[in-house]
Amino acid sequence: MALESASRARWATPASDGRHLGGPLGYPAPMRVAALVLGAGRGERLGEAIPKAFVPLCGKPLLLHALAALASAPEVDIAIPIIGASELPRMQALESELASIPGLQAPTIGGAERQDSMTAGLAALPEDVDLVAVHDAARPLVTTEAISRVVAAARQSGAAILAVPVRDTIKRVRGGVIVETPNRAECFAAQTPQVFRVDVLREALAKAAAEGFVGTDDAEIVERIGVPVTVVAGDPSNIKITDRADLDAAERWLRDQRNAGQGGAV
Secondary structure, eight states: OHHHHHHHHHTSOSSTTSOBSOSGGGOOBOOOEEEEEEEOOOOGGGOOSSOGGGSEETTEEHHHHHHHHHHHSTTOOEEEEEEOGGGHHHHHHTHHHHTTSTTBOOOEEOOSSHHHHHHHHHHTSOTTOOEEEEEETTOTTOOHHHHHHHHHHHHHHSEEEEEEEOOSOOOEEETTEEEEOOOGGGOEEEEEEEEEEHHHHHHHHHHHHHHTOOOSSHHHHHHTTTOOOEEEEOOTTOOOOOSHHHHHHHHHHHHHHHHTTOOOOO
């Protein structure tokens, strides 16, 4: 409990507009934001011979779509792809396309677990970064507007995620038997990016590593150090590519957007 209380006090927002007193003469300075785009997983359920981050969507890898989307948000200063060590040649093959993405940094090698990849990504951040937006390469359709919403919330609270209300009734099941039906109005499906103050995420990852805890998303490990996480409206189109049906749906969505003259992230 002492750790949780200390965390809440330490991460209290120092300025009402979400900035910190680091500018000239003590005036508030903008919080610098880095995006970590996680693409080190294999994605076996998609059934492809290559890692999921490099599976093409309308001719371009999922990772490229996600990086371009994050980098296009005006709030994001730098973007760092996190990939498997064996995928460096694939990244090099994309050099000409990657060159057009503003703020793109050299790739960082991820680990076996998502938390390992986040730890590696945090180690690669410049020292002047205040907020980190953690995003899945498998979510290529995230919009600039959604990114802006969640970064703005994190600037105020120190921790924020995108989420959408669930449409179906949710059942908690144990041993094939329903044990609870949660109030659907209180149930949301989490999305990425999830945005945190850098020191908050570092502390959360350190605690999880020390206790051998592996979370299902980034917010879960932050919740465990007592930091409240703000929920911001996500978008139904911000789907995670898990299987072939998801990939087909994403392709249809992108084609519809382009046919409507709205373009796409890449």
